[in-house]
Amino acid sequence: MKTLLVGIAPEHAAAFVAGLLALVIVPLLKGGSRSTVDRWAAALLGYSAAVHLFLPLGHRDGALLTAGMLASGILFAALTWRAHLGRGWRIGTAILAPVTVLAYLINGEDADQVGILTALLELTAFGLAVATTRRVGRVFGAIGTIFAVFLAGAVIWVESFVAHQAGSTDAQSPSVGHSHEGQHEHLARAQAGVIMRPLTGDHHATAEQTAAAIALANATKAAVARYSKLSAALAAGYKYPLGSRTGMDVHMENPEYKKDGRAVDPERPEMLVYAIDGGKATLLGVVYVMEKAGEPGVAPGGPITRWHAHNLCVSLLPPGIGIVTPYGGCPSFSVTITIAEMMHVWIVENKDGPYAEGLDKKWVSDYHAAHGIVL
Amino acid sequence: MSSPKGNVVFVLLLVQAATILLATVGELLFMSGLFFYALVPLARAVLLITFGSLALRGHRGALIGLVVLEALSLLGFVLSVGVGLLPTLDFTPTLTGLFTTGFLPIVVIVYCAQMLTRPKSKTVGVAA
Numbered sequence: 404m405k406t407l408l409v410g411i412a413p414e415h416a417a418a419f420v421a422g423l424l425a426l427v428i429v430p431l432l433k434g435g436s437r438s439t440v441d442r443w444a445a446a447l448l449g450y451s452a453a454v455h456l457f458l459p460l461g462h463r464d465g466a467l468l469t470a471g472m473l474a475s476g477i478l479f480a481a482l483t484w485r486a487h488l489g490r491g492w493r494i495g496t497a498i499l500a501p502v503t504v505l506a507y508l509i510n511g512e513d514a515d516q517v518g519i520l521t522a523l524l525e526l527t528a529f530g531l532a533v534a535t536t537r538r539v540g541r542v543f544g545a546i547g548t549i550f551a552v553f554l555a556g557a558v559i560w561v562e563s564f565v566a567h568q569a570g571s572t573d574a575q576s577p578s579v580g581h582s583h584e585g586q587h588e589h590l591a592r593a594q595a596g597v598i599m600r601p602l603t604g605d606h607h608a609t610a611e612q613t614a615a616a617i618a619l620a621n622a623t624k625a626a627v628a629r630y631s632k633l634s635a636a637l638a639a640g641y642k643y644p645l646g647s648r649t650g651m652d653v654h655m656e657n658p659e660y661k662k663d664g665r666a667v668d669p670e671r672p673e674m675l676v677y678a679i680d681g682g683k684a685t686l687l688g689v690v691y692v693m694e695k696a697g698e699p700g701v702a703p704g705g706p707i708t709r710w711h712a713h714n715l716c717v718s719l720l721p722p723g724i725g726i727v728t729p730y731g732g733c734p735s736f737s738v739t740i741t742i743a744e745m746m747h748v749w750i751v752e753n754k755d756g757p758y759a760e761g762l763d764k765k766w767v768s769d770y771h772a773a774h775g776i777v778l
Numbered sequence: 779m780s781s782p783k784g785n786v787v788f789v790l791l792l793v794q795a796a797t798i799l800l801a802t803v804g805e806l807l808f809m810s811g812l813f814f815y816a817l818v819p820l821a822r823a824v825l826l827i828t829f830g831s832l833a834l835r836g837h838r839g840a841l842i843g844l845v846v847l848e849a850l851s852l853l854g855f856v857l858s859v860g861v862g863l864l865p866t867l868d869f870t871p872t873l874t875g876l877f878t879t880g881f882l883p884i885v886v887i888v889y890c891a892q893m894l895t896r897p898k899s900k901t902v903g904v905a906a
Contacts, residue, residue: 407871439782516873523793523874530789535780545792545827552796557803594872596804647810696868714870718805720818725805731875732797734805734815735822736850739858739875741868 406741409601410516410594414461418454419517425453429483436489440535445486447528448496451503452479454521468510475503493532500529504555513566514559515592519729522559526552552730559729563593596726598712598741600699608705616704619667620757623689624750626669632776633684636675649679651767654690666701667691667746676747678767683775687762688749700744707758710744780834783889787844790882791830794851795823797878822847833890841890848883848890855879 411419429449430442455476459469478499486492504522514522529551534544591599608616630636641655653676660671672689679685693700693710700710716725716733717740725734733739749757751770802819809815826847832840862869 406868407873407876410872440785443786520873520877523877527789527793530792531786534789534792535785545788548789548792549796549799552793553800556797556800560800560804594870598870695865696862712868712870716801716805718815718818721814723805723809723815725801725808727870727872727875728797728800728804729874730797730800730878731872732801732878733854734801734819735798736818736854737801738854738861739869739879740861741870743866743868 406594406598409598410592412461412515412517412592414463415458415515415517417460418457421453421457422450422521425449425483429487432487435487438489440531441486441489441492444492444496444528444531445483447524447531448479448483448486448492451500451521451525451528452476452483454517455479455503471506475499479503493536496528496532500525500532501551504551508555508558508562513593514563514729516594519556519559519593519595522555523552523730526555556729559593560595563595563597563729593729594714594727594731595729596713596715598714599709602706602709606706608707612703612705612707616707616758619669619703619708620748620750622669623672623748623757627672627675627686627689627750630675631686633677633679633686633778636677636686641675651678651680651764651771652687652762653677653679661692662694664694666693667703672748674745676749678771678775679778680768680771681775683771683777685751685767685771685775687751687767688747688757690745690747692745693743696741696743698744700746704758708746709758710746711760712741712744714739714741781836781893783893784834784836787833787886787889787893788830790886791826791844794878794882794886795826798823798826833893836893838894841894844890845887845894848886851879851883852887855883 426446426449429446432445435445436442453476455472458472458476462469462472464472478495482492482495482499485495504525507518507522526548530544530548532544534541534548536544591597591601630639630641636655639657640659641657644654644656647653655675655677657671657673657675660668660673663671665671669689673692674690676687676690677684678687691700696712700708702708702710714727716727716737717723718725718734718737720736725737727733727739731739747758747760749759749762751762751774753759753762753766755762798819802816805815805819806812825843829840829843829847833844859869861867
C-alpha cells in the first residue's frame with residue numbers, strides 16, 4: 404500500500420480523487436444514453452475532465468499552463484456531457500485525447516502514476532471513439548489505438564530512464580546521480596522499472612551528510628582495491644551473472660555477502676561491477692544491496708546516497724527477465740517482482756561522481772581500453 | 779452488427795495488446811534482443827485482437843477464449859502478489875498496474891460472461 408501511494412505525487416492527489424469521484428458519479432447520472440460505449444466514454448472523459456480541472460489546486464505552474472489545464476478540463480467536461488447524452492462525442496474525443504497526451508509529453512511534464520494512468524484512460528477513450536464505429540474504420544481505429552498507447556508508454560518510459568541516469572550538476576554535492584529536485588522528483592514516481600523513495604526533506608545534503616558520503620566512497624575505493632584483478636574477486640566468491648560474461652557493466656555477485664546481515668560494509672560489498680572485454684577487466688565500482696526487499700537502504704549521505712530498487716518481469720515462456728512498463732505491465736506469462744534496494748558506488752573517477760546511477764558506456768569503453776588489466 | 783459490450787471489450791483488448799507489446803520491448807532489451815522472447819507475447823496480442831474482433835459478433839468460442847486468457851492474466855497478478863511475500867522479493871502495486879492487470883481483465887471476463895449467458899438475440903444488438 405505504501406509503494407502504491409509513493410506513485411502519487413502529493414500535488415496530484417486532489418486531482419486524482421476528483422477523477423475517481425467522476426468515474427463513479429458520471430455513470431450514475433440519469434437521463435443519458437443507454438449505450439455501453441457511450442457510458443464508458445462518459446466515465447473516462449469525466450475522469451479526465453475532473454483531473455484537469457483540479458490539477459491547478461496542487462500545481463504551482465505559470466498562468467499559461469494553468470489556463471491550458473482548465474481549458475482542457477472544460478473541453479473534456481463538454482465531451483463528457485455529450486457522451487452522456489450519446490450525441491457527437493467521438494470526433495472531439497478523437498482529437499482532444501491524443502492532443503492532450505501529446506502536449507503532456509512534449510511539455511516535459513514529468514510523469515507520476517496519476518499522470519500515466521490519466522494518459523492511459525484518455526487513450527482508452529480515444530479507442531472508444533475511433534475503434535467502435537465503421538465511419539472512421541474499425542481497422543484504422545484499432546491500429547491507431549494500439550500505436551497511441553504503445554508510443555505514449557514508450558516515451559514516458561524513455562524519459563523516466565533518462566532522468567534516472569542523469570548526472571547531477573549540483574556543485575554542493577559530490578555527485579548525487581539524481582537529485583530529483585523539482586521536476587525530476589515525479590520520475591521517481593513513474594515506478595517503471597525503477598522504484599525510488601521520494602525525497603521528503605531538504606534536497607541538498609548537510610555538511611555532515613556530504614562528509615559521510617565522501618568517507619563511504621573513499622572507504623569503498625580503498626577496500627575493494629584488492630579486487631582490481633578479476634581473479635581475486637572470483638577467488639573471494641564473486642560469481643558471474645547469468646548470460647553474458649563480457650560487457651561494460653558486468654555485475655559480479657557474492658551470494659555469501661548478500662545474506663551476511665551487513666549493510667553498506669565496504670569490506671563486503673554484495674556486488675562488484677567490472678568492464679570485461681578484449682581479454683581485460685576493469686573494476687568500476689560496487690553495488691551495495693539490502694538483504695530484504697522492501698527494506699529502506701542505509702543512507703549516511705542523505706540525498707547523495709540514494710538507493711533504488713527495480714521492479715522486474717520474470718517470464719516463464721521462455722524463462723527470462725524484463726522491466727515493468729509505465730503501465731505496470733509485463734509480457735505474457737510473467738510475474739512482477741521487486742528486488743531489494745541497491746546503491747552504486749563508483750571507484751573510478753568520472754564526471755558524475757561516485758554515486759551516479761550509471762556510467763556513460765562510451766566513457767567506460769575508453770577508460771577500460773586505457774586501464775584494463777589482462778585477465 | 780456488433781454488441782455495445784463487445785465494442786468496449788474490443789477497445790480494452792486493444793489497450794491490453796499495446797501494453798503487452800510495450801512490455802515485450804522491455805524484455806527484448808533486457809534479453810539481448812533474442813527474438814524468441816517476442817513470440818509468445820506477440821501470439822498473445824494477436825489472439826487478443828482476433829478474439830476481440832470475433833467477440834464483437836458474439837462468437838462463443840472467442841468469448842470463452844477471452845475468459846481463459848484474462849483468467850491467466852489475473853492468475854499472473856495473484857502469483858506476483860504471492861511471490862512478493864518472499865523475504866528476498868517484494869511486490870510493488872501501481873495505479874496503472876492495478877488497471878491493466880487487475881481491473882481490465884475483470885471487466886473483460888464479466889462482459890464476456892454476460893454476453894455468453896444472454897440469448898443470442900439480445901447479444902447482437904444495436905451498433906454502438
